[in-house]
Every structure is written in structure tokens, then in C-alpha cells.
Amino acid sequence: MPEFLTLLPPDDARSLLLANVIAPLPASQTIETDSALGRVTAEDVIAPHPLPAFPRSTVDGYAVRARDSYGASDSLPGYLTLIGEVPMGAAPTLTLSHAQCALIHTGGMLPPGANAVIMLEYTQSARPGEIEIQRAVAEGENVIRVGEDVTQNQVVIPRGIRIRPAEMGGLMALGIQKLRVSNKVRVALISSGDEVIPPSQIPQPGQVRDINSYTLAALVTQAGGEPVFYGIVPDSFEALRLTAARALTDCDMVIITAGSSASTRDMTADVIAALGEPGVLVHGINTRPGKPTILGACAGKAVIGLPGNPVSALVNGYLFVVPVIEKLLGIPEGRPKPSVKATLTVNLASQTGREDWQPVKLLATPGGWQAEPIFGKSNLIFSLAAADGLIKIHPDANGISAGAVVDVFLMQ
């Protein structure tokens, strides 16, 4: 297929790709919860018991029966008999009857008979064994009820959720020591190009080190995948096809980064077409950088051909590789992408009809963030290393004016 006959907009291209990723999700595995940070739940997590499991005070004060406090005020205080103190970390041994109260600390368990707590600030000791109360409290006031955080058998964390510190805490609160998570998505990384050598070697004139396997491996790792390296394959259709076929069998998705010349890009498309149906879905995307990106699917697995130039490969990795990994992990589409608002420092031109992704550096000013575009030919990897994020220029626009407020999508 000749290059760029039809250029799809990136969003359409991504939708088409995701719709063709239909192979079974990677299997799930059970791991220790305390090592699950960043992993994704493979099934709904159910509360084995309510939280809290007993009624707790949210303040330091006196546990009371609410009705015994009705009418109490600064000018007309009430008086309750103090029958003891609730210990921390144990069930109270006392039971409240009419007109009685017990000293209780934040987090303490409400004694039987009590249904509210009066804050310490609104009380004073009247005489030994008697407490003066200056406020009325309603039933349940300053108390967390049993099950107020979660009820027994409630779904507390749905499947498809990435474990953050808060989820970790919730799991520990429920004593859930093991967790079923999606396996890491195995992503095959194949480099091609006769000019490409491993980073450990000294390039001879005309040679360049493999960058893309490493930027993409890092991206895959961050997204929740496991990069699987297939090395640098010579510019030969048969060599590339054999390696890609092996990778397709062993992994959940395959990424081929082409050499920089047009002929190796064409070869990538031919290889994807030869791997299985439907083969190439999108050959050429209406975006910069990334026009030569090839999206394909074979046997229900995504096979993506990224341009050889490292900026293009990485930016298109964010646009197309990460969403596939997230789909395979079971993460719902359309989660918020981290960004910051910033003011553009200079005019940015772009070609109408094409979606541009412009690397920018963020500069702190008293008036907020400024976004300073980093200009450079698209094969300069350090232009991307200097960038904090990317600005999207919509295809309907022919640029963005200096002073405009833009969303900068953070590359983290």
C-alpha cells in the first residue's frame, strides 16, 4: 500500500485500533496487596465486613444518650452522671443508662446505650462524678455509624482501577491481604533499520544507536506493561516477518519501530499485512509528529508501526500505545489526563486540517505557568527531554496565538 493515501485524524485512528483489539485480556494473578501499588484490579473488590465495624466517636468528649442533652445550652446547662471512661482499643465495659455519660476519645467505641457524643469544649466538670453540658446533640452527632464508610459485601473498588495510596489504605482497613490484578501487558518491542545499533556499541559513521526500544520500554512500564525486547532486526522483509510473528504469539501487543527511510516504513506495513487479518487498519495519521504511524491488528492483537524518528515514536506512543495497554488492563477509557494550564509565550503556526502536538517547557511566573514551545526538527530526542509536556493544536486551527491559555499535557 503506498504511504499516506488516506490520513485519518488521530482520534478516529485510535478508535479504529481499539475496536480491533479483541483478543482475550491478559490473565490475572493474585499478589500480595502491599506490593500492588500501580497494579490494576482484575475483579471487583468486595468488603468482607462493614467499616467501621463498631460505632466510633469522631471527637474527644462525652458519650451520651442524645435525648438526655435536649434543651441544654450555655444559659441553661444540663447535668449528667459520669460513669467512667471508654478505653482506646477495647470494647467499653460500661453501659449508659438515663442521664449518664462516659468520657470518650476520638476513635473510641461508643458504649452500649450511647448514641451521640458532646465535644469536650461544650462541657465542664460540675463536681466529682458529674458533668455539665452546654449543648444539645442530635442522635448520631459526632459518631461514625457501623458501615458508614462501607457496608458488608459492598463493591469497594471496582475492577479496572489502578491502585493508588488511597486504595491501598482501604484494602488494608478491610484486612484484604491478597489482591487479584491484571497481569502486566506484555509488549513486544522490535527495532528495524540497517543504520540502528544497540546503545552499548560505538556508532560508526552512518550508524545511530537504538533509542526507540528504550523510550517505548519506559513508556510501557509506566503504563502498566512489561516490555519484551526483540532486538534490532535487519531491513529484510522475511527477518522482520519472522520476528514479528514470534512476538505476536508470545506477547499481548507488538510495536515495530521502523528505520528512518521510507522503504523500511513500507516494509513494516507489508509485515503487518502478512501477520494476519485484518492487518493494516490505518496507514498514515493526520498529525505531526507521527504522520507515518501505522496501526494494525492481527489475530485480535494490536500491531503498531511507529516512525523511526524518536520524537515521533514517543509522542505517538503516548497517543496510541498507552491506550491499548490500558484497554488490555481493563481500565475504562477516558480517564483524566494530567495537565496544567499555561499561557503560550509565542505564536504557534500549524497546518489547518492536521492535529499537531507541540513540545513545550513550563516556566513558573508570578502570573502562573508559561508554555514555551521547543522548536526543533522532529528527530532531536533532547528537544523532548527538555519538554515538560505537549500542547495539542486542533485540526480546525491554523495555530495558536501568543498569550492564549493552553492545556499542557504532562509527560511524566
Next chain:
Amino acid sequence: MPEFLTLLPPDDARSLLLANVIAPLPASQTIETDSALGRVTAEDVIAPHPLPAFPRSTVDGYAVRARDSYGASDSLPGYLTLIGEVPMGAAPTLTLSHAQCALIHTGGMLPPGANAVIMLEYTQSARPGEIEIQRAVAEGENVIRVGEDVTQNQVVIPRGIRIRPAEMGGLMALGIQKLRVSNKVRVALISSGDEVIPPSQIPQPGQVRDINSYTLAALVTQAGGEPVFYGIVPDSFEALRLTAARALTDCDMVIITAGSSASTRDMTADVIAALGEPGVLVHGINTRPGKPTILGACAGKAVIGLPGNPVSALVNGYLFVVPVIEKLLGIPEGRPKPSVKATLTVNLASQTGREDWQPVKLLATPGGWQAEPIFGKSNLIFSLAAADGLIKIHPDANGISAGAVVDVFLMQ
């Protein structure tokens, strides 16, 4: 010291804390670059050679001497003698003389004598051995010069930079296989409270599982630290002091999460005061949640007392623990915090003079993100697990109205 005599605003409290963190930075270590994702550079990274190391074509076309193309146009094309093709991955063996050209691919090395490339689109084969050119090119056009990405000895990544995919690529491009990074910051986690038990145990009435050690361990790990668990210490001044003193010696910073009662919070302050000078810096912060937070420094290391309630502990972990870790790693202050803009769904009240951090859930709508506050007593950990991020309500405001556009700081 009695609680809350003086409540500092959070920003002032954090500045005071950071100013008192003056112990030597954690040592650095040399690691394999391909395992450095997320680590922080401990020294400037210098380019051992320029990038690219040879002049490269950015397009498919013909390498020429620019002056031989001057005047060429569609209506008045020029003609050049084709002397060969530049191979990919090797130095060209040919040298261009007057009125000669050579076929070259994207990424190919410019042959001696050539200083520009004419794109294939603007050429055609005139007759065997002769190429018709329909455009003039300037010197350097469609060429990346030697050192255009980076020059030899240039600082390509300063110290204090967290390695992302782009930095990884840049390092590989330069063949830098080993990297000097800051050691992970060792953060001691001490829980206290007679009511607190390990998550693996079944709570008896009045007991709760330790949540904070695990939420904070996850937060510390994400920020680039290494959590060191000191377990659950009984509510005894001497037991807590001994454990904290040991932790202060062994670790780069110490976090004590108090039991929920006021007496254990006071004990935390007393222990920090006893550990060394200056001791307690801030006792009580004008924020919600987190008023009982205690910030201290002993022997130049941060010692932080967080409230026992898990929402408060985690939110204040984001506000005070992460900045200390970043300072110790050598990361410059004031880097952008990931956020998204969203429209608030309901009115949010707050107390003037106090800075509030309100957990919200983000809902996707055709008009953009909506931020829906999650209301709940502050000790409900699952209210935070359900939240995508936090809204900051400034102390000068007495709330935020429904429909206002707010920054939601993502908890990732």
C-alpha cells in the same frame, strides 16, 4: 505545648519545614541506565560526543551542493549528475563535486561535498544518470547538522531531574549506560495508638487496622522514597521516643502517625521535642483536613506527626511529606502538579481563613470534566479511594459556588 495555639497557613508551614531540612542529602549511587526510570539524577549529565555525530538527511531525496540548485524551479528546472546512492548505516564512499547529486534516504549520512537535500517530490529522473530538480534549496536545508541536537560536553540533563521516557532515550542515544542517581530517600513510618493493630489481624471491638503506614508507604514509594516500617508503638512516651530516636538515626526522615485521641497527638509533639533541636516547628496547621499535623526537624531531618485519621494523614502526606522527599532527592521546588480543569457541581462552603482540601470525583460530560465533591467524615478512607483528586479552597474564600471552574489536583 497545648494544641493549636497558633495555626500556620499550609504554605508557610511547608516553607518553615523545608528551611529546617538541612541534613546532607542522601548519598548517590551509580546504576544501569536502563533501570533508571523514575530515579533522579544526582549530577549533571554531560554529552560525551555531539548528536548527531554526522550530518543526516531529514527527508528522502537527493544530496546536493546547495549552490548547484540556485534558480531551479518548476518552469526552469536544473539538471544534476547522479553519482550513486548513500547506503543506510554506513559512511558514503562517494564525494560530490560541482553539479552532482546522490540518492539519500531519511537518516542517511550526507556525503562529503553535499550540504543540502532536495526532497524526492521536487525531482524526477531526467534520463539515466541525470536528475531534474524543480526547487532550489538553501545550505543546510533538510539536513541535521553535527551537534544540532546536543554538542559535545553540553549538559544534556541537569542534576535533580526525574528520568522519564524522553530522558531515557537521550541517554541511550549518547551511549550512557550507567547513571549517577540520588539514593532513594529512606522514610521511617511509625504508627502509634493503642487501638491500632496490623492489617493481618482480626480487629476486636474497639480496635482498627493500621491504614496509615500503608497509604504513606505507597505515597513515599511514588515520590521516590523507600518506606521503612517501624511498626505500631504502644501509647507510651518512652516507647515512642526510643523508636523515633532509632528511626531518626537510620533514616532520612521520620513520620509518626498518631493514634486518634488528643493525648497521643500531644505525645507525638513531646517526642519530637525530645528528639533534638529545633524540635517542633509547627503545631497545628490552618487547613482541613489536617489541623492536628505537627511539623518538626531534629538534627536537620524532618520529623512529621500526622493525624491518626487516614484521610487527614494521606492528604497531609501529599502536602508535607512529598515536598521533603523531593528536596532530599535534589528536585527543584515548584515543579508543575498534575491537574485537570473541571466545573464544580455543587456549592462548597468553607471557613474563611482556613485552607480546605476537598476530595472530588471527576465525571466526564460533553462539556468537559465535572468535579463532584465527596462528602464524608474525614476518617472514611473509602471517601478518598473514590476521589480522583483534591480541590483547594483558598483561605480568603468562604467557599466555591456551583458552576465555578476549579483546578483538581490529581491523586495518582
